[in-house]
Amino acid sequence: MTFGEYIREIREEKQLLLREVASQMNIDTALLSKIERGTRMARKEQAEALAKVLKQNKNELLQFWMADKIVFMLKDEKNSTEILKIVEQKINRLSKK
Amino acid sequence: MTFGEYIREIREEKQLLLREVASQMNIDTALLSKIERGTRMARKEQAEALAKVLKQNKNELLQFWMADKIVFMLKDEKNSTEILKIVEQKINRLSKK
DNA sequence: CTTACATTAGACAAATATTGACAAGTCAAA
DNA sequence: TTTGACTTGTCAATATTTGTCTAATGTAAG
Numbered sequence: 001m002t003f004g005e006y007i008r009e010i011r012e013e014k015q016l017l018l019r020e021v022a023s024q025m026n027i028d029t030a031l032l033s034k035i036e037r038g039t040r041m042a043r044k045e046q047a048e049a050l051a052k053v054l055k056q057n058k059n060e061l062l063q064f065w066m067a068d069k070i071v072f073m074l075k076d077e078k079n080s081t082e083i084l085k086i087v088e089q090k091i092n093r094l095s096k097k
Numbered sequence: 098m099t100f101g102e103y104i105r106e107i108r109e110e111k112q113l114l115l116r117e118v119a120s121q122m123n124i125d126t127a128l129l130s131k132i133e134r135g136t137r138m139a140r141k142e143q144a145e146a147l148a149k150v151l152k153q154n155k156n157e158l159l160q161f162w163m164a165d166k167i168v169f170m171l172k173d174e175k176n177s178t179e180i181l182k183i184v185e186q187k188i189n190r191l192s193k194k
Numbered sequence: 195c196t197t198a199c200a201t202t203a204g205a206c207a208a209a210t211a212t213t214g215a216c217a218a219g220t221c222a223a224a
Numbered sequence: 225t226t227t228g229a230c231t232t233g234t235c236a237a238t239a240t241t242t243g244t245c246t247a248a249t250g251t252a253a254g
Contacts, residue, residue, distance in 0.1 A: 063180050
C-alpha cells in the first residue's frame, strides 16, 4: 500500500471529502487528489499537514511517507534487494558512530 | 565508505589525475573533485562513465551509487532502521507480483 | 623563495524539475 | 439535466541542480 492509498483509506473512513481535507491543508483539491492517487508526491509539510488533519501520528506518517519515496527510487531497479542490503550496512555503520 | 571515497580510492590506485578522469568523462575537473568529496552527487550517466573510465563493473558501481543516494536521504532520520524495514516489506511485496 | 601543477572553493548562469493553481473533463446519484 | 465529488491536462512560477569559470589553496621540486 502506497502513502497515497493509505491516506485515502483514512480519509474515507472518516468520511471526509477531498475538498474538506485539501482546504484544511491550504492546497487545491486537485493536488490532494493527485497525491492520493500517487501521480504527485506530497511534500514533507503536506505529509505533516495530513497527519494533523487526519489525526494520525505525525512521525509514523512521515516514516511511511519517506519509505514511499525510497520505494519509488527503487521500483525500477532489478537489484533493489541487493541495494537495500548495502544501505543497511552503511546505516548500521553510521549509527554506531 | 561513500561512493565518492570509493572512486577516489580507485582513481588513486590507478594513479590517475582528476584532470585525466574528468576529461574522459567530459566534465570539469572541479566537478569530479566535488563528486569525490561528496559535495556534489554524481548523476547516473556520470556514475556509468566512471565505471567505464575506471574499468569497474557498471552494475556494481551503479548499485553503490544508488545506495549512496538512499543513505543520503536517510542520514538525518532518527528512525532510519524502522523506515528501511517498511521499505523492505514494500519491495518484497512488489517483487512477488 | 619561486615555479609548476593538482586540487578545491565559491559564485554564477543555464538547464531541469517541482510545485500549485486553474479550467475543463469524467462519473455517479438524484 | 443538474449537482457535487473527483480527476486530468496544462501552464507559469518557483526552486533545485548542474556544469563551468575564476580564484584560491596545497604541494613538491628546483
